Amino acid sequence: MDEDRNRAEDASGSGNGSGSGGKGGHMQIGEVAARTELSLRTIRHYEETGLVVPSARSRGGFRLYTERDVARLMVVRRMKPLGFTLDQMRELLDATDRLDADGPYDDPGDGTTGGRPALLALVRGYERSAAEQVDRLRVQLARAEEFAHDLRTRLDAQAGLAGG
Amino acid sequence: MDEDRNRAEDASGSGNGSGSGGKGGHMQIGEVAARTELSLRTIRHYEETGLVVPSARSRGGFRLYTERDVARLMVVRRMKPLGFTLDQMRELLDATDRLDADGPYDDPGDGTTGGRPALLALVRGYERSAAEQVDRLRVQLARAEEFAHDLRTRLDAQAGLAGG
DNA sequence: AAACCCTACCCTCACGTCAGGGTAGGGTTC
DNA sequence: GAACCCTACCCTGACGTGAGGGTAGGGTTT
Known part of the structure; x- marks a missing residue:
């Protein structure tokens, strides 16, 4: 229960x-x-x-x-904070898994997902958007800090009014 | 459309x-x-x-x-990145609005939301959780950076294999 | 008449929550 | 030693939610 x-x-x-x-x-x-x-x-x-x-x-x-x-x-x-969907994460994880698994050997490919070049391109795409998302996170953090600071400042002012 | x-x-x-x-x-x-x-x-x-x-x-x-x-x-x-719900934001905004509006005067109160002390307590609560959320955001940012870094490193390794 | 706006509705995503039932492993009773 | 029980953990649905996105069909402003 x-x-x-x-x-x-x-x-x-x-x-x-x-x-x-x-x-x-x-x-x-x-x-x-x-x-x-x-x-x-x-x-x-x-x-x-x-x-x-x-x-x-x-x-x-x-x-x-x-x-x-x-x-x-x-x-x-x-990955979660980067805002990818679960499907995207799955795609990326599967791709890196395959790259790691195939390692340095020549990838025969099974026709379903493309060979090494395709996988690499995909991962590179994710790397780019990961970097972008990190930037966005930084902006959000900055905004949040700004807000928290504002709030503190206002509270201090109000406390001053109340205390004086 | x-x-x-x-x-x-x-x-x-x-x-x-x-x-x-x-x-x-x-x-x-x-x-x-x-x-x-x-x-x-x-x-x-x-x-x-x-x-x-x-x-x-x-x-x-x-x-x-x-x-x-x-x-x-x-x-x-x-406020958005701090993860408050819209209802919470509304509550906080309304509270700060009232505090600002009433300013230094004695708050007569209308009985519906409590007087200055209640408002201040509420805002203080939000300030605390805002600070906590900022910390959480920092953690998330750190994780995200870590992930992005890993991804880059892996890609470099793969590129090395391909290029070598 | 072009650019803008409205309401009303259904859709999505990543879970949370509830309800009811099963499993694992050990203890108790006869 | 077999049947029963207990607790802690696990399972599958199914529905709910929060914060919007998108679309349809029509009205408004200029």
Whole structure:
């Protein structure tokens, strides 16, 4: 019922002796949530959209995540503030995965996503818009600071009126 | 049809000699959009939620904004990155408006929102969470920069492989 | 008549929240 | 030692929300 109330906070999976199978293999969603600081709902949502799909499921259907999965989630967490959609993140993650996997070898390509040049172009595009978004974030931060400062100043003035 | 396509960019209202009635009085939404860099839809949405209601309407129903309205929109634009809801912004704006309006005089209060002390407490609360949100923004910016940097580094590595 | 505006409505995205049910693993009772 | 229970954790829908975007169809201003 109210289990999702105790979201990432409580769900560290260290309650009883179970430990969900040991860190070496895979962990279940609660531990992942604790480590990534993402909510259970968010992590499940990322699976729904195909962004981060757990490497395995238990017989009972529990999501089982590997360290790689967690790493991917961490990447997503970093990307989030850049304002990409989940679909875009998926595209980018898949592209970099393939680049890393194929490594220095010549990419045979499977016809579905284009070869190395196409992947590189795609990633470069994302790099550009990432840089732009960082700039925008900086502007927003500046505006926010400006606002916070204004607010403080006004409060001080009002306090002065009240105190004097 | 595609009127919202030419959002803030095109709708500067300075095309013909009209100027929508002279800047001294009030301007209509297109000019406001141009000046605030907010979309028409956004400005209308702010009215729907009671956040920034235009001071007047033309006989035909056009929204007419004053400089004060525009100033209020600018404040909203600054607050946006802090992640407040529109309702919260409205509450805060109304509170500061009242504080400014009542100025140094003793506030008689109208019983609906509490007197000066209540208003001040409210604004102080917002100031605190504004400061917190600024911190969060900084964290996000840091993460985003980290990500952008990673991406660049990876791309360089890939380019090296391709070029070598 | 061109440029601008209006309302009303539906759409999107990234989750939050609610409701009901299943699993994992251990303890208790007979 | 089998049946039962307990707690903590997990699951799948389905609906709600916040902040707008977009479109349709029509009115207004100049």
